[in-house]
Amino acid sequence: MTRPPARRRLCGALALCLAAATVQAACGKKGPPLAPLRPEPAAVPALAVKRLGSDVYLRFTVPTADADGRSPSSVRAVEVYVLPAPARDAQGRTLEGRAFAQKGALVARVEVKPPADESPAGEGAAPDARPAQGESATVVDAIPAEVLAAASRAAADALGLGAAGTGPARVYGVVGRTARGRFGALRQVEVPLGSTVPAPAAPSVAYDESALTITWTPPAGARRPLQEPAEGDVLPSRPVVSGPPAHTYNVYALPAGGRAEEGVLPVPVNERPLDALSLGDPRLEFGVERCYVVRTVEVGERVTVESAASPATCVTPRDTFPPAAPRSLAAVGAEGVINLIWEPGPGRDLAGYVVLRGEADGGPLAAITPAPIRETTYRDTAVRPGTRYVYAVVAVDSATPQNVSAESNRVEETAR
Secondary structure, eight states, X not given: OOOOHHHHHHHHHHHHHHHHHHHHHHHXXXXXXXXXXXXXXXXXXXXXXXXXXXXXXXXEEOXXXXXXXXXXXXXXXXXXXXXXXXXXXXXXXXXXXXXXXXXXXXXXXEEOOOOGGGSOOOTXXXXXXXXXXXXXXXXXXXXXXXXXXXXXXXXXXHHOSOOTTSSSEEEEEEEEEETTOXXXXXXXXXXXXXXXXXXXXXXXXXXXXXXXXXXXXXXXXOOOOSSOOOOTTOOOOOOSSOOSOOOEEEEEEEOTTSOOOTTSOOOOSSSSOBSSSEEEEOOOOTTOOEEEEEEEEEEOSSOEEEOOOOOOEEEOOOOOOOOOOOEEXXXXXXXXXXXXXXXXXXXXXXXXXXXXXXXXXXXXXXXXXSSOBSSSEEEEOOOOTTOEEEXXXXXXXXXXXXXXXOXXXXXXXEOO
């Protein structure tokens, strides 16, 4: 019996469907299509911002992962942009990376060293100075003087001389970018411009044999505590009227010559801002120049603002401090010799001792050791039996010229 054509076509179609289903089952079930991989660097994990006078220092850490947690990061550069505050779009929304960069001005672009497996160093290759992922970098932005002047006038007109964080401000955005230019997550911080932090006058620097002491006077307009800290048995009080906190101070040591190193965030000598008007620095080296500046500090909610630096004061300490005098000199006479013994005085740069001798008839004492001796004993064999001698010992240091201590106690003795 012959099948009609329509039925044959239907059977053929069913057979093709069954075959396709069998092949599909054998190959496994297909899932939904995956989106193409488009890595984005994560936000910089650490960002420290400090304004010193007209310079804003931004120190950040290069991200080590992408926004989705993949590591190492696809970051190949970190860019810093700046915008006048507030950094928002027309609808009042916070700007993200690409939009922030499009509206802002580029302050700096820091190239990042690729991961080691992507850039193997050839033999004899020059060291790569670019920061690697996880390392820190510092960017400095110099605010134009006219911008600061206008901001200070605006802040004074609107708010008076208030604390840092009020009035006009700049917003800095730090964002990583991939090799293809794709923006990562943005981290931003607002830096006030209108704060008027007065700079101190040049400090005074004095020293003794163990430390340098830097002192300064509060600049005109600096805020002082409403009440000085309680001392002794006086109980501390709590002011009834609160106001902006008092200004504090940071002391910075500069390299020889009194010029700060460009592009490097300076670190104060003191661990935290000072309420006091003096600071001791134990890093004393005679003959080595030391230079210091002082800045007034105003701490805001997110950013610390410091004044311009005071004029630098430089001093080269000279060792003019004699060592302590020897103590408890004693003498014992014997046949043809007089033996001396004494106790040393304290001193960190002692070069030795000089023994002085004279006759008991009241004449002057003269050195009988041709060079300083390190021992605390001495045998004087150049004596005449029956002659009474007077002895004293002095200490000398290693300075040039040498400093000489006061005399020890004097003793008299006669050789047999």
